[in-house]
Amino acid sequence: MRTREAAVRTAFRAQKGWCEKLGSPFTARLCDVFAERLDRSTALGRRMLDWPGEPDALHDSVPLRIAGGLHALVRRGRLPDLAAFYPPGALPEPNMLWQTVSAALAEAGDEVEGWLDLPPQTNEVARSAVLMSGYVVVASRTGLPLSLFELGASAGLNLLADRYACRLGSRLVGPCDSAVRLEPAWTGPDLPAATPVIARRRGVDLNPLDVTTASDRERMAAYVWPDQSERLARLEAALAIAVAEPPTLDRGDAGDWLEWQLASQPTPGLARVVAHSVAFQYFPAATQRGISALIEEAGEAATSASPLAWLRYETDSDHGGRTTLRLRLWPDGDDALLAFADPHARSVHWQG
Numbered sequence: 001m002r003t004r005e006a007a008v009r010t011a012f013r014a015q016k017g018w019c020e021k022l023g024s025p026f027t028a029r030l031c032d033v034f035a036e037r038l039d040r041s042t043a044l045g046r047r048m049l050d051w052p053g054e055p056d057a058l059h060d061s062v063p064l065r066i067a068g069g070l071h072a073l074v075r076r077g078r079l080p081d082l083a084a085f086y087p088p089g090a091l092p093e094p095n096m097l098w099q100t101v102s103a104a105l106a107e108a109g110d111e112v113e114g115w116l117d118l119p120p121q122t123n124e125v126a127r128s129a130v131l132m133s134g135y136v137v138v139a140s141r142t143g144l145p146l147s148l149f150e151l152g153a154s155a156g157l158n159l160l161a162d163r164y165a166c167r168l169g170s171r172l173v174g175p176c177d178s179a180v181r182l183e184p185a186w187t188g189p190d191l192p193a194a195t196p197v198i199a200r201r202r203g204v205d206l207n208p209l210d211v212t213t214a215s216d217r218e219r220m221a222a223y224v225w226p227d228q229s230e231r232l233a234r235l236e237a238a239l240a241i242a243v244a245e246p247p248t249l250d251r252g253d254a255g256d257w258l259e260w261q262l263a264s265q266p267t268p269g270l271a272r273v274v275a276h277s278v279a280f281q282y283f284p285a286a287t288q289r290g291i292s293a294l295i296e297e298a299g300e301a302a303t304s305a306s307p308l309a310w311l312r313y314e315t316d317s318d319h320g321g322r323t324t325l326r327l328r329l330w331p332d333g334d335d336a337l338l339a340f341a342d343p344h345a346r347s348v349h350w351q352g
Helices: 002-021 025-037 043-049 062-076 094-116 127-142 157-163 214-222 229-244 254-263 285-300
Strands: 146-151 165-168 171-173 185-187 198-205 249-251 271-277 308-316 322-330 334-341 347-350
Touching: 002 025, 002 043, 002 062, 025 062, 025 094, 043 094, 062 094, 062 214, 127 146, 127 157, 127 165, 127 171, 127 271, 127 308, 127 322, 127 334, 127 347, 146 157, 146 254, 157 198, 157 229, 198 254, 214 229, 254 271, 254 285, 285 308, 285 322
Parallel strands: 146 198, 146 271, 185 347, 198 249, 271 308
Antiparallel strands: 165 171, 308 322, 322 334, 334 347
16 A cells, blocks of 8 residues: 555656646646645545556556646636636645645545546647648658548547648748647758648547537646646637537547558548557557558558558657657658657757
8 A cells, every 4th residue: 555655646746847847837836735745534535545557657647637637627617715726826835735725625526536537638739730740741742632540639639730820940831810820949941842731531549539528628628737828728729620620530449440441442642641649659569569560561552642651750769769750651661750849849850
């Protein structure tokens, strides 16, 4: 029991460090008071401190589960005393924050506990800008419209990259009047002049979120740290776009789904693009190997009239764990490093 408790407290401290690093002082303080003051006086406290899995792993992440639950209730107006401490207010003193959190857990513990039952799930819209830079390259090299297949798509918001205004270096790609404007800090050469046309789009996730369902929209917003107001506004704007024309998503294993998609005869005149962003590393090793083999096999059958692209925006072991954007394009099968990019798409160092 004590070993589990120590692991949970360590997970909160680690999450505090990430929040500080990413500019979220309120969420860092919230994690800090949980790390130091959470006790066994309530059923909720005992459940967290006796967490049976890996409390710091992304699929478990006890800190993100409880922080998301509290944020959701604050956004609903359910916990006004706690809401008074949330941004944009001043950073609260730890003792006062913990007293108010404790009171909130006592008042709404059953509601908060429901958030411990589900793993955190987000859909980082800013990554669309990085993916779009890859789509520009595919369009430039093939001269064809694109058919997208996204693995680990969550709510599918990154399948809608062409509906956002993406400032990529000197280029603006996408509708200039879009409510979603993405502008990562850009260094390096300019992109090619091509403008991607996305003719088809479809994605898969083990637990796809439905943008037309209020509870799923609430869930995505709750997992955005409350001191990241710009990120939250971007998500809400993207959700409004998606609700008007929701992306097609399937529930399932990424490998099984991709085998099904690639088994169908490709449509001449379309470039198929298998894409994923900060997702592949969380697939089981067997799934990773299966996906790689499927894409290699399909690539061998690709032609200039029906090319296949594999666009990966992921942690790259070949570059010391940095996050890169890589493109492999068949029929030639060449693999190119397109960019180094921040995992949250705040910056792109374009290699071309």
